[in-house]
Amino acid sequence: MPDARDEYPRAIVHFDGDSFFASVEQMLDWRLRGKPVVTGGERGAATSLSIEAKRRGLHRGVPMQEIRRLAPDAVIVPGNYTAYSIFGKRMYEIARVFTPLVEEYSIDECFVDVTDAAVAAGMSHEAYAAAIKVKLQESLGITFGVGLAPTKTLAKVASKLNKPDGLTLLPRSRIDETLAGIPIHDVWGIGGSMSMALKGLGIETALDLARKPRAWMDEHRFAKPVRVLALELAGVPVRTVGGEHAHGFKSVMHTRTFTPPSSDRAFLFAQLSKNLEAACVKLRRRGARACTATFYLKTQEFTYHSVQMTFHVPLNDPSSILELFSRRFHEVFAPGILYRATGVTLHTIVPNEAAMPSLFGKSAEEERRERSLACVDFLNKRWGNDSVFLGSTLLAMRERTDLVRSRAKPVSRRRNFLSCGEGSKKCLGIPFLGKVR
């Protein structure tokens, strides 16, 4: 029997909610349980499908017309992203009861490092991972694909292997047999062009990459991400849970798709402005500024037109950045073309302290701007997001209000009883307190 420390030098668990959006819908409305539920009604294509819908051969991205034809009894619902994000936050909080080492990876995924917490609880790593899985499923009413492995990359590989409701153990002694069956393009972090390049060099499976020695990497001049990936696949932990995101985060991104698509310049600029405001809020919350930015428009045909720029001084103030965006907006926008999304990424992030604007401290103008941004942040925190926003964002806000009205979602008036993951502007119609047993 191999020693636990040899099998799991680090014990990393990856949790991935099964059919997450559709499962949340089924948990919040008992009438949907056991039925083929498809979310994404507002987008015209499926974004998530319940297990019952998947059994009928439907999958993500299929147009709703096609869904109606293939499964006339499918229940199509518009996405309720507020509810999904509340469930996501609860997932992180439940995991944090077991250990603080939780990385919020996406709305329905997280990584948990249980190496020391399991030992402290006198449990095996397997039993500890299983205990978190049970607690998540009981509290949220949703099943999870779970993978336990010595590295993040292997845990992510493992969680996919027995879906839905699986717990896959991938200790070091089982790496070879498991990776031999995983095509290289299925590995987390390998994009289309990288998988083509690797296949050109004879790398067909994850195991082929895990076995490549350093000399081979040097010979083919692979950059650090591929080297890290190969080590992680071989069972050598390089990526730490929470490390990259909790401290030195590299970029902030904000994107939004709208329906129907639009060719209205003012409306598209307002959408861009709204995304930028949201990205800047994230920066200010973390006491940081960005030195570079990319913004893009995405057409109805899914092509992207983007502009990248570098600022003279690090910024986190949306009106200054927007002025720079407006000068180059014509490079991404063409009249008469239908666009379906805009997005902003702010990168090369530095802490506020590293961004002193001049040798003699802050200018009066800088002081004034900082004070007004602090007021905006205070008001939005006190009265809810989007209470105060730039005039350039107005058209995007109007569109949103109309959409909310047309969907006529019940607005919760609860104030005194907010459950985990909820806020005054973001709560469920009826509080969800877990699955009834």
Ligand SMILES: [Mg+2]
């Ligand atoms: Mg998922």
